Amino acid sequence: MAMTVLVGFAESLAAIESVWSLRDAGFRVVAFTREGRRPAVAAAKGVRVVEVPSPERDLTASLAALRALVAEEKAVAAMPFDDAALLLTDRLADIVKVAGPTGANAALALDKSEQLELAAKAGFAVPDTAIIRPGEKAELPGAGPWMVKCAEAEVERDGKLTRPSGGIARTSSEAHEIAAEIGAPALVQRLVDGVGEGIFGYAAGGQVFALSAHRRVRMMNPRGSGSSACRSIDVDPQLAAAVAHFCELAGWNGIFMIELLVDDAGNAWFMELNGRTWGSMALARARGLAYPEWALRGTLDPEFRPPATPPAPHLLSRHLGREIVHLLAVMRGARGADAGRWPSRGATLAAMLRPAGRTRWYNARRGESAVLARDTWQTVAGQLRRR
Incomplete structure (x- = not known):
């Protein structure tokens, strides 16, 4: 009988390709979705989709429903597809194995200020950054404009999860106004113009495996958003060394994505770490890089390592x-x-x-x-x- 893995949220951009990866590997997949949603992955063959209370409305009820679902489905593991699910699955670690970060690694995956500090130690170029905490003022780095964004991937407030949006500020007062609207620790960074790139891999035992990379070709919204098209590229050796050092310092285990912004001079600036599956999983899977399957197998067997097979040729x-x-x-x-x-x-x-x-x-x-x-x-x- 196939082992069951609980995954979500089913409406996440990474869900469809990640579910196919797990299903193709022989696992039974149960995907949780926010109440009232009808995610596209529900049309996938052999996948059960279950509604749970939205954590943006009631975090306690959402967590209770997931705990009940783990028991009902006899799940051998739970895997997060987005940051809200990452926070929730970390809190399930007492009852089920989590194919994602838990404990200190989960805290790192959800705290961008901690990521920036670790990235600088690992050898990445990091934009000059100031942190504005609620009710405080801060000296901003250099001259504007600045990007202001929440330091926390998910903010827990009044028993609910929220993802405050940021924006571009051209004056110090505007930066502090945006930070005040965020209502949580905010990062203020010198604005960097460039092209988005990502480095992906699997870490275990202080080493990294199966590194790959991509570059954005087009964005859904031309003024800035997630990509609509991306192309695989070779992994820069210097960046690979920084990635390995970052994972070693973090004691990271499992899959990861490090998001970069490459400026016109070719400088690659660290933006953030994603500690769960990512949107461009189709690109990885087309090259034979089964990151979701590997994350699950590594959770079930700590001795697992991805195969050393070279990835397929580059593609769009x-x-x-x-x-x-x-x-x-x-x-x-x-x-x-x-x-x-x-x-x-x-x-x-x-x-x-x-x-x-x-x-x-x-x-x-x-x-x-x-x-x-x-x-x-x-x-x-x-x-x-x-x-």
């Missing part, structure tokens, strides 16, 4: 729904301050219709077209409702 990975949203934004045209750096309509159409090299679509699988169709519709409709 595209999310159909996000690509449509990107195209709609470009065709609508720039507004205000965006006018000088808005993508060209013609160049965008050419790049999207004639992509160079091998291409893999997110969440696309033969025999399960309903998953891609639902994911695409939900992505586009969700963005249009926000406008």
Whole structure:
């Protein structure tokens, strides 16, 4: 009988590809979703999706439902797909094995200020940063503009989880106003313009394995958002050394993603650590890098190490729904301050219709077209409702 793994949240960007990775490895997958959601992964074959109270409404009720689900399903492990689930699964570690960070590693994964401090020690370039705590003032690094964002990936307040949004500040008073709205420790960093890159891998026993990397090609929103297309790239040896040192200092075990921003001069700036599965999992899986499966196997067997097989050749990975949203934004045209750096309509159409090299679509699988169709519709409709 297949072992059951509890995963979530099912509506996370990483969910579909991660669920397929686990299912293909022979595990029975039960995915938890926030009440009232109808995630696309529910259309995947052989996957049970269960609603639980949203932690953004009642954290205690959400945790209680997950504890009951672990017992009901006799789950051998729980795996987080996003930061809210990471916080919850850390609190399940007394009743089930967690295929993700727990204890000090969970605290690190949820605290960006701690990540920045460790990254500097590990040899990464880190933007000059000030921390503004609620009710306090701080001297800001250099001259603006600055990016102001919450230092905590998830904020627990009044028995609920929240993810305060930040913004760009051009004056000190504006930075303090944004920080005050966050209502939790806020990071104020010198704004860095550049292209997003990520380094991924698996850490165990003080070593890192199966490192890979990607670079953003397009963003869903041209003025800044998650990627709609990304391309795999070689891992820079210097960055690989910093990654290994970072994981060693953290005592990290399991999968990870380190997010970077590469400026025009080629400097790679550390942005944050993601301690769970990530959105571009389709790209990794297309190259034979089964990170979700490895995370689970390493949890069940501490001696497990990923195979040393070289990954498949580089390729481009595209999310159909996000690509449509990107195209709609470009065709609508720039507004205000965006006018000088808005993508060209013609160049965008050419790049999207004639992509160079091998291409893999997110969440696309033969025999399960309903998953891609639902994911695409939900992505586009969700963005249009926000406008």
